Amino acid sequence: xxxxxxxxxxxxxxxxxxxxxxxxxxxxxxxxxxxxxxxxxxxxxxxxxxxxxxxxxxxxxxxxxxxxxxxxxxxxxxxxxxxxxxxxxxxxxxxxxxxxxxxxxxxxxx
Amino acid sequence: xxxxxxxxxxxxxxxxxxxxxxxxxxxxxxxxxxxxxxxxxxxxxxxxxxxxxxxxxxxxxxxxxxxxxxxxxxxxxxxxxxxxxxxxxxxxxxxxxxxxxxxxxxxxxxxxxxxxxxxxxxxxxxxxxxxxxxxxxxxxxxxxxxxxxxxxxxxxxxxxxxxxxxxxxxxxxxxxxxxxxxxxxxxxxxxxxxxx
Numbered sequence: 086x087x088x089x090x091x092x093x094x095x096x097x098x099x100x101x102x103x104x105x106x107x108x109x110x111x112x113x114x115x116x117x118x119x120x121x122x123x124x125x126x127x128x129x130x131x132x133x134x135x136x137x138x139x140x141x142x143x144x145x146x147x148x149x150x151x152x153x154x155x156x157x158x159x160x161x162x163x164x165x166x167x168x169x170x171x172x173x174x175x176x177x178x179x180x181x182x183x184x185x186x187x188x189x190x191x192x193x194x195x
Numbered sequence: 196x197x198x199x200x201x202x203x204x205x206x207x208x209x210x211x212x213x214x215x216x217x218x219x220x221x222x223x224x225x226x227x228x229x230x231x232x233x234x235x236x237x238x239x240x241x242x243x244x245x246x247x248x249x250x251x252x253x254x255x256x257x258x259x260x261x262x263x264x265x266x267x268x269x270x271x272x273x274x275x276x277x278x279x280x281x282x283x284x285x286x287x288x289x290x291x292x293x294x295x296x297x298x299x300x301x302x303x304x305x306x307x308x309x310x311x312x313x314x315x316x317x318x319x320x321x322x323x324x325x326x327x328x329x330x331x332x333x334x335x336x337x338x339x340x341x342x343x344x345x346x347x348x349x350x351x352x353x354x355x356x357x358x359x360x361x362x363x364x365x366x367x368x369x370x371x372x373x374x375x376x377x378x379x380x381x382x383x384x385x386x387x388x389x390x391x
Contacts, residue, residue, distance in 0.1 A: 108212075
């Protein structure tokens with residue numbers, strides 16, 4: 086059982102900000118960097134670092150348009166990223182469902 | 196983070212994105228509807244007055260006016276919301292396909308010499324179907340209803356053949372009004388009322 090639990094934890098998604106970015110982009114076709122800043126409630130520097138990490142893992146597509154101050158960064162989730170997020174979420178739900186009966190047994194409730 | 200906290204983040208983020216799903220594209224139907232209806236009426240007038248070959252060039256007015264307007268409104272929407280949803284993308288791709296299908300179909304019908312017989316029914320049907328599908332995707336009933344009506348009416352131009360064929364232009368202008376202009380205005384009002 087422990088082996089399964091360790092498998093579930095994808096280290097790339099086991100970070101609050103990275104998970105927020107992936108879930109936010111999962112329901113969208115694409116989003117601007119500033120939009121992601123707003124919905125994740127994070128700083129630009131931190132967001133930029135995490136986006137680069139996810140891009141290097143092949144979970145995000147990042148495109149830049151424009152020049153200098155007028156440049157715009159647009160992010161979208163890749164199929165690989167979407168699959169990883171689904172697997173991660175399923176794993177979390179299975180872990181959660183396993184834990185709930187354990188807790189009920191300990192407290193003596195059904 | 197614990198499992199519960201992570202699941203909570205996932206639920207919260209999905210809710211946050213849904214909360215910010217501001218409606219967009221309220222001007223796109225009008226950006227295509229008005230140029231199409233106006234060009235159809237101008238074509239009818241030109242055929243009635245001059246009936247010369249150059250009148251065919253008026254058709255180019257639809258993409259020449261519609262495309263820049265569409266790009267302008269799409270950019271305006273993106274500037275405001277800074278994101279594009281899957282639904283918006285599906286609708287956009289569907290209408291781009293309808294635009295290409297109209298151009299390719301029109302050119303092919305012109306080439307084989309059946310343009311006057313069936314192009315306007317084809318155009319009306321494409322507009323009606325596009326409007327119906329958009330209404331279904333956006334859950335906006337007036338568009339769905341207008342799409343059904345326009346699709347049904349798209350058969351009417353087929354009854355005007357021979358010398359009466361220019362009347363097809365007027366009927367198609369009416370169908371375009373039902374499929375694009377009326378739902379476009381209704382959707383614009385709806386978006387104004389529900390804007391975040």
